[in-house]
Amino acid sequence: MDVREKIDILKREKRAIILAHYYTSPEVQQVADFVGDSLALSEKAAVADADIILFAGVRFMAETAKVLSPSKKVLLPVVEAGCSLADSCDAAELARVKAENPDHLVVSYVNTSVEVKALTDICCTSSNALKIVESLPKDQKILFVPDRNLGSYINRCTGRDMKLWDGACLVHEEFSAEKIRALKALHPEAVVLVHPECKAEVVALADYAGSTAGILAYCARPEVQEVIVVTESGILYEMESRYPDKKFYLVEPEKGCERCVSCKDMKLVTLDNIYQTLLNESPEVVIDEEVRTAAEGSIRRMLGIMV
Ligand code: 13P
Numbered sequence: 001m002d003v004r005e006k007i008d009i010l011k012r013e014k015r016a017i018i019l020a021h022y023y024t025s026p027e028v029q030q031v032a033d034f035v036g037d038s039l040a041l042s043e044k045a046a047v048a049d050a051d052i053i054l055f056a057g058v059r060f061m062a063e064t065a066k067v068l069s070p071s072k073k074v075l076l077p078v079v080e081a082g083c084s085l086a087d088s089c090d091a092a093e094l095a096r097v098k099a100e101n102p103d104h105l106v107v108s109y110v111n112t113s114v115e116v117k118a119l120t121d122i123c124c125t126s127s128n129a130l131k132i133v134e135s136l137p138k139d140q141k142i143l144f145v146p147d148r149n150l151g152s153y154i155n156r157c158t159g160r161d162m163k164l165w166d167g168a169c170l171v172h173e174e175f176s177a178e179k180i181r182a183l184k185a186l187h188p189e190a191v192v193l194v195h196p197e198c199k200a201e202v203v204a205l206a207d208y209a210g211s212t213a214g215i216l217a218y219c220a221r222p223e224v225q226e227v228i229v230v231t232e233s234g235i236l237y238e239m240e241s242r243y244p245d246k247k248f249y250l251v252e253p254e255k256g257c258e259r260c261v262s263c264k265d266m267k268l269v270t271l272d273n274i275y276q277t278l279l280n281e282s283p284e285v286v287i288d289e290e291v292r293t294a295a296e297g298s299i300r301r302m303l304g305i306m307v
């Protein structure tokens with residue numbers, strides 16, 4: 001029996017659902033019950049009618065699912081599937097900076113550990129970051145954690161002066177303005193769609209900057225026929241499935257750069273480890289209850305502002 005059929009049988013037997021991010025490999029997205037950006041995935045996790053959620057993605061996403069659905073078993077096929085951006089903010093260090101800046105609200109991108117979320121006032125994703133920050137009083141001092149690129153993008157768009165944590169995604173930081181200009185010279189009709197985790201000089205070249213879901217939605221515009229894709233390559237599967245007649249160009253990775261264009265952590269999830277994880281109901285995401293409840297407030301406040 002094919003591994004996809006075996007996964008299907010286990011899903012039915014165990015009342016399990018698979019949530020996958022757009023950056024996972026095509027075969028993983030194909031067995032998922034829902035594929036989305038990090039905001040849609042957290043919304044889905046909050047209302048999922050299932051006993052088990054298998055998260056095909058990275059650890060912070062699975063932790064968010066567990067925080068929102070504590071009575072469900074949340075499985076993460078590869079415990080080592082982390083995120084360079086989440087790793088750039090350590091909770092003990094954040095606690096120290098918070099103590100030094102007691103008048104600042106902490107706004108955290110969801111790409112953070114559950115311990116960092118527990119120290120956060122309100123979370124955001126790249127889909128709703130502008131809306132969340134705009135919802136706060138104009139004179140409110142804000143510490144934005146951990147992505148300096150998304151933070152400076154928000155500062156530029158809103159005219160705020162948020163204090164920025166010095167973190168970044170190693171995948172998105174590698175996109176170079178030079179390579180994008182060269183691709184644009186080859187395809188002058190193509191629009192440039194950029195994830196705001198990229199550097200400011202790259203975001204400056206964008207016709208649109210936004211989350212993975214925002215980028216996909218932009219591709220639906222009838223006038224958009226060619227796209228230069230400036231985010232992780234896994235999104236290409238959904239783009240080409242939704243818009244088979246349009247042309248998509250990926251930016252070439254830098255020579256010798258292992259993390260460029262492809263997020264190695266997202267690619268750790270495979271059909272085989274999904275099957276084994278469902279079969280054994282392990283590895284399971286376990287979070288200390290005090291940390292979970294502290295983190296829950298910051299995520300629910302974000303979801304509350306979004307409805
Ligand atoms: P989205 O919120 O756009 O899905 O992005 C998540 C992510 O990890 C980007 O690198």
Ligand code: SF4
Pocket residue numbers: 058082083084085086111169170171172197232263264265266
């Ligand atoms: Fe984290 Fe970057 Fe991978 Fe997104 S692409 S999961 S921010 S390392």
